[in-house]
Amino acid sequence: xxxxxxxxxxxxxxxxxxxxxxxxxxxxxxxxAHTLDQVHEELAELVELHLNSLxxxxxxxxxxKAHRIKFxxxxxxxxxxxxxxxxxxxxxxxxxxxxxxxxx
Numbered sequence: 640x641x642x643x644x645x646x647x648x649x650x651x652x653x654x655x656x657x658x659x660x661x662x663x664x665x666x667x668x669x670x671x672a673h674t675l676d677q678v679h680e681e682l683a684e685l686v687e688l689h690l691n692s693l694x695x696x697x698x699x700x701x702x703x704k705a706h707r708i709k710f711x712x713x714x715x716x717x718x719x720x721x722x723x724x725x726x727x728x729x730x731x732x733x734x735x736x737x738x739x740x741x742x743x
Contacts, residue, residue: 645713
């Protein structure tokens with residue numbers, strides 16, 4: 640049986656010279672692009688690939704536990720999510736929700 644739900648991951652997007660860099664803090668997945676929209680879109684795609692790869696090799700449960708990534712079901716979404724976020728003019732941080740089908 641599969642449970643539908645999501646995880647909430649932290650995306651850090653930063654302007655560095657002429658390009659933007661993006662990193663998912665929990666996964667360590669990173670990329671760069673010429674615009675903020677491009678880097679956000681590419682990072683979201685890479686995160687999805689990373690999570691799908693973990694699922695394919697049967698490591699997603701272990702990885703989530705080791706990195707304290709919480710899976711929320713559609714029936715029990717979080718009321719509030721809080722994180723410590725550094726303040727910096729050149730950095731944008733946001734919580735990115737990633738839908739997941741989780742094998743139970």
